[in-house]
Amino acid sequence: MEHLIPIGQFAAMTRLSAKALRLYDENGLLPPARVDPTTGYRYYRPDQVAPGRLIRLLRAADVPLAEIRALLAEPGVARLDAYVRDLEARHAGQARVLRYVRRMFDEEGAGAAMTHEVKAKEVAAQPYAGRSEVVSIARLEPFITESIRDLTARVTPVGPPFAVYHDPINDEADGRIEVGVPTAERQPDGDELPAGLVAYTVVEGAQTDYPEILGAYDAVADWAKRHGHELVGAPREIYLANAAGGEQARMEIAWPIR
Amino acid sequence: MEHLIPIGQFAAMTRLSAKALRLYDENGLLPPARVDPTTGYRYYRPDQVAPGRLIRLLRAADVPLAEIRALLAEPGVARLDAYVRDLEARHAGQARVLRYVRRMFDEEGAGAAMTHEVKAKEVAAQPYAGRSEVVSIARLEPFITESIRDLTARVTPVGPPFAVYHDPINDEADGRIEVGVPTAERQPDGDELPAGLVAYTVVEGAQTDYPEILGAYDAVADWAKRHGHELVGAPREIYLANAAGGEQARMEIAWPIR
DNA sequence: GCTTGACTCTGCCCCAAGGGCAGGCCCCAT
DNA sequence: ATGGGGCCTGCCCTTGGGGCAGAGTCAAGC
Numbered sequence: 001m002e003h004l005i006p007i008g009q010f011a012a013m014t015r016l017s018a019k020a021l022r023l024y025d026e027n028g029l030l031p032p033a034r035v036d037p038t039t040g041y042r043y044y045r046p047d048q049v050a051p052g053r054l055i056r057l058l059r060a061a062d063v064p065l066a067e068i069r070a071l072l073a074e075p076g077v078a079r080l081d082a083y084v085r086d087l088e089a090r091h092a093g094q095a096r097v098l099r100y101v102r103r104m105f106d107e108e109g110a111g112a113a114m115t116h117e118v119k120a121k122e123v124a125a126q127p128y129a130g131r132s133e134v135v136s137i138a139r140l141e142p143f144i145t146e147s148i149r150d151l152t153a154r155v156t157p158v159g160p161p162f163a164v165y166h167d168p169i170n171d172e173a174d175g176r177i178e179v180g181v182p183t184a185e186r187q188p189d190g191d192e193l194p195a196g197l198v199a200y201t202v203v204e205g206a207q208t209d210y211p212e213i214l215g216a217y218d219a220v221a222d223w224a225k226r227h228g229h230e231l232v233g234a235p236r237e238i239y240l241a242n243a244a245g246g247e248q249a250r251m252e253i254a255w256p257i258r
Numbered sequence: 259m260e261h262l263i264p265i266g267q268f269a270a271m272t273r274l275s276a277k278a279l280r281l282y283d284e285n286g287l288l289p290p291a292r293v294d295p296t297t298g299y300r301y302y303r304p305d306q307v308a309p310g311r312l313i314r315l316l317r318a319a320d321v322p323l324a325e326i327r328a329l330l331a332e333p334g335v336a337r338l339d340a341y342v343r344d345l346e347a348r349h350a351g352q353a354r355v356l357r358y359v360r361r362m363f364d365e366e367g368a369g370a371a372m373t374h375e376v377k378a379k380e381v382a383a384q385p386y387a388g389r390s391e392v393v394s395i396a397r398l399e400p401f402i403t404e405s406i407r408d409l410t411a412r413v414t415p416v417g418p419p420f421a422v423y424h425d426p427i428n429d430e431a432d433g434r435i436e437v438g439v440p441t442a443e444r445q446p447d448g449d450e451l452p453a454g455l456v457a458y459t460v461v462e463g464a465q466t467d468y469p470e471i472l473g474a475y476d477a478v479a480d481w482a483k484r485h486g487h488e489l490v491g492a493p494r495e496i497y498l499a500n501a502a503g504g505e506q507a508r509m510e511i512a513w514p515i516r
Numbered sequence: 517g518c519t520t521g522a523c524t525c526t527g528c529c530c531c532a533a534g535g536g537c538a539g540g541c542c543c544c545a546t
Numbered sequence: 547a548t549g550g551g552g553c554c555t556g557c558c559c560t561t562g563g564g565g566c567a568g569a570g571t572c573a574a575g576c
Contacts, residue, residue: 094320105334108333
């Protein structure tokens with residue numbers, strides 16, 4: 001109990017503000033060693049300076065308080081590394097989007113090369129074996145590739161695999177996605193893509209990556225609207241070729257219309 | 259005035275929420291083409307879809323609305339590039355801090371090698387020629403190097419240049435810094451570092467970079483406190499050697515004490 | 517023409533992580 | 547004991563919306 005430090009001095013030693021320290025008290029991040037029960041004055045121990053400085057460093061790197069609390073509770077390098085990986089992924093995503101916007105700005109004068117040829121076609125009913133799950137944007141790609149691998153091993157595909165997006169999936173919201181491979185006969189536990197009219201376009205190469213792919217979806221939706229159609233149901237991506245074989249990735253975006 | 263689109267449809271076309279669209283209206287980012295004066299209903303033109311989608315892309319990259327407004331007002335690639343440079347600098351800063359924290363976590367078990375030897379010494383009064391300015395953290399380094407170059411060209415230095423930090427300078431707040439080179443005689447427009455006791459430590463190499471340098475400041479402040487001294491006035495950095503000459507950077511952190 | 521269901525409006529409260537201020541105690545040195 | 551500075555709580559503000567309540571509106575079916 002010796003050498004208790006009032007909040008002002010402790011703030012100077014940790015370079016945190018008194019206001020921030022009160023907040024960290026409320027949040028249980030760094031509760032003072034003693035709080036005078038009658039006056040409410042906060043007093044800190046000298047050995048709380050080091051955690052305080054650590055919190056300040058992490059806040060300087062914009063680490064959320066919830067993550068800091070977790071790091072303090074479990075002070076291994078593993079959780080920190082996981083956070084850093086996550087952060088780097090977010091940074092990379094931002095950079096990709098900004099590069100795309102830069103190209104949009106650039107090509108505005110030079111005649112936008114980012115157009116998509118959209119057509120309509122009548123498709124027959126197509127039985128398939130599928131798997132459906134609610135996934136986050138981070139789990140999206142792994143889920144698709146793993147599902148295709150598993151399904152292809154289980155049934156004999158009679159066409160390229162596809163994914164149906166039942167909900168929008170983005171940074172804020174998870175959503176349901178269904179991955180399927182078409183089969184000749186209807187499977188016992190399988191479903192069927194209904195017959196009907198679809199608007200579609202084919203994209204390849206860099207156009208198949210996010211955020212470029214959004215342009216293709218927009219083009220299909222715009223085309224349908226301009227031609228007096230109405231979008232019905234969920235859009236699907238049909239994976240005609242992936243980039244693994246040294247070729248370019250190629251996929252069809254198809255959206256049922258009426 | 260043909261084909262005006264109510265907010266719900268426009269939201270679907272741009273993948274923005276109606277709530278966000280109302281906010282962008284208030285902020286002047288994307289005001290609807292028409293607002294019914296009696297009902298308050300918002301109606302958009304089809305040619306507002308493209309700007310709406312652009313805003314959504316930029317928001318997905320976490321660009322602040324104020325910056326988006328500026329980008330829309332001045333749609334060149336220059337402003338966007340400036341933003342991206344700024345963003346990358348921030349990302350790099352976060353990564354540096356997190357690498358530092360990672361080393362702290364790592365060395366916690368293996369005996370922290372991040373200690374500083376602090377001593378006290380009596381210094382004589384030192385006249386100098388100096389320049390003072392309120393700078394942001396981004397302008398800090400350029401101001402120091404430019405000031406040293408200019409001052410060294412103007413007077414004959416009798417010792418290594420230094421910087422006095424009158425305020426804390428960090429991401430949130432600018433602060434006053436003074437850069438000086440010591441001179442033999444007091445200059446007409448010059449000032450003088452007062453004689454007195456200082457606590458100091460010498461750091462070199464990677465220790466001279468942010469955020470590692472914070473450890474040296476903390477060590478000096480802690481040492482002063484533990485030895486019953488009081489910090490008075492502003493700390494200074496004395497640039498004993500910089501990294502340009504193939505050598506390691508080396509600097510002294512000195513803080514007047516009583 | 518009327519009803520109904522879907523759409524839209526404004527206004528309020530909420531999140532993170534504090535900054536800033538007001539009004540009121542409290543602590544310590546003289 | 548009396549200052550002056552330190553500290554307390556509580557309230558409003560920021561960014562970029564999400565969510566809800568209650569009320570008003572639009573369009574389609576009957």
